Amino acid sequence: MKIEEGSIFGIPLFMEKDDWKLKSKLSEKDLDKDFAFGRVIETSSSVLVEIFKKIGSAHTDINEIVNSGIMFSPVQIFWDAISKKRWRIVGRTENYDKFKDSNYNNIEMAFGLDDDFRLRHLSTGKERPISRDELKKYEFSVVWYPIDLEKRILNEQLSI
Structure with a gap:
């Protein structure tokens, strides 16, 4: 499955959080339940995504999702949850430009271990x-990993 920058995906917040093999699949009746939403910023060996504040059904308007702001700084994810049908692509930002739409010029991420830490400006x-x-x-x-990101989103929701 090709991963496209600008793709918006739904992350179900209601599925079991001990399904480490990602065997649970979304059904059509699940689409009216609560989802968080993310957007693909770029792909490499992992997928850089931003997670939006909006929680809603999988039918939520894309503009409403994108205009809700981001929940936390962009993160890298494994794409397994999409390919195994736990998460679902729900739309796309037309003419997506990661610099304009995701503020890519300002995304930084920390790397390192022990006492040798570095901050990388991704662009x-x-x-x-x-x-x-x-x-x-x-x-x-x-x-x-998908389950860990789902848990992080739920924890963020509890702290709001």
Whole structure:
């Protein structure tokens, strides 16, 4: 399955969170339940996505989703949940431009281990060293498994 930048996908918030093999599939009747939404920013060995604040049915208007703002800094994910039909593509941002639509010029991500941490500016690839204290302010470069991202979204919802 080809992953397209600008694709908007629904993340079901109602499915079991112990389905580590992603065997549960969405049915048509599930589409009226609660979903979070994400958009593909870019693809590489993982998929960089932004998660929106809007929670609603899979039929929620794309403009309403995109205009709700982002829940947290963009993250990298495994695309398994789409290919295994746990998550679903619900739309697309027409003429998507990651610089304009996703503020790509300002996306930074932290990398490193032990006491060697770096902050990478994704659009330029430039890096600079950062301290352990600074690290707390940035999204760390890990690739989120679908179930873990679903749990993170639910936790964010509880803290609102």
